[in-house]
Amino acid sequence: MPETESTLATTPEAAAEVTAVDASAAPSIETIRDAARVLRSLAARTPMEHSRYIASVVGSPVHLKCENLQRTGSYKIRGASYRLSRLTPEERARGVVAASAGNHAQGVAFAARQLGIAATIFMPMGVALPKLEATRDYGANVELVGNVVDESLAAAKRYAEETGAVFIPPFDHPDVIAGQGTVGLEILEDVPDVDTIVVPIGGGGLISGIAAAVKQLAPHVRIVGVQAENAAAYPPSLAAGEVRTVRTTPTIADGIAVGTPGRITFDIVRDLVDAVVTVSDDETASALLVLLERAKLVVEPAGAVGVAALLSGKIPDPGRTVAVLSGGNIDPLMMERVISRGLVASDRYMTLRIGLPDRPGQLAVISGLISEANANVVEVLHTRHGTGTQISEVQIDISVETRGKPHQAALLSRLEEAGYQPKVIEA
Helix, strand or coil, rough: CCCCCCCCCHHHHHHHHHHHCCCCCCCCCHHHHHHHHHHHHCCCCCCEEEEEHHHHHHHCCCEEHHHHHHHHHHHHHHHHHHHHHHHCCHHHHHEEECCCCCCHHHHHHHHHHHHHCEEEEEEECCCHHHHHHHHHHHHCEEEECCCCCCHHHHHHHHHHHHCCCCCCCCCCCHHHHHHHHHHHHHHHHHCCCCCEEEEEECCHHHHHHHHHHHHHCCCCEEEEEEEEEHHHCCHHHHHHCCCCCCCEEEECCCCCCCCCCHHHHHHHHHHHCEEEEEEEHHHHHHHHHHHHHHHHHHCCCCHHHHHHHHHCCCCCCCCCCCEEEEEECCHHHHHHHHHHHHHHHCCCCCEEEEECCCCCCCCHHHHHHHHHHCCCCEEEEEEECCCCCCCEEEEEEEEECCCCCHHHHHHHHHHHHHHCCCEEEEC
């Protein structure tokens, strides 16, 4: 999917006008401030970090709102906690139910434990083990149902109908949106001269809350949403002026892989968000690697898409910017794969396929040439059965660490000068 941008309100006057017409959809600033009061004992006030490296790439100051360091590892605890705090005593006695493959599950489970409410969470069968164990550790009863979240969601809604438990939606509820809006309050307090706030978008709860808070207090501040291009429902929905469902395809940013915007959140995004852009998985992986290496922050792919949009130039002239790092719950096995993807995307890793004469010492010759080019061998696969090889040849796939595109070009030239014909199969 190509990059999509919807520009809606870019001047203080236009933003103020939008706020006025959107008063019925967005939570009031008084409600968001009430949420902030409630959350003082339930959620952490997360730090705001400044990134000199990202600022040097973007050309203007860049701050990072570290919701990856939030309790449960995600902003989701804010909306879940405020929603649960608003339940009546009778509703609390009935318990709550939710469906999620990760962050929402942990947020609801943690908030329910803190408020003394029984919680049942439906999760898909293939949920990552760390997320499953964390949700159980927070005291929730976990039911594994279905292969995808949609199936878990249907089961959770049936459970609510059968038992009377209160269903807690992940994003499309005024209380949830108000809770997420407390992130916007903190941003304005920590960076009062902010020009642009960049926010990941899945269903739209986080950006709706931030936009509601910010546009009521500082309507000139630009709000930009970022979606994974393989799961970008907002651009076509905004273009059509109504909620549209898109078919999502696999993305490393699975935390924002939502095929249908929320009804409430769509209205708020349509009226208050200035632009929505998309990023590729390679751009996201590169951003995650930058955050890990340069900012020393562990961020899940969905939480890194805002930084990906900044680094890839998708947001022109952002001025003083705050990028929201929405979560840090990444499975170690996924992190290993994403880091590898990021290294490839940043031209620091590639795999070469080379045909060699089938005689002793050839692998040593290749290794010597790579060493002379100051590259480092990571892995070697040696076979006599490669496609297109002659009877007297063998084929090797050799993975090497490099230091950028010029270094890769120099390595390829060194091998070609020695008479080999390397083919890049991963770069």
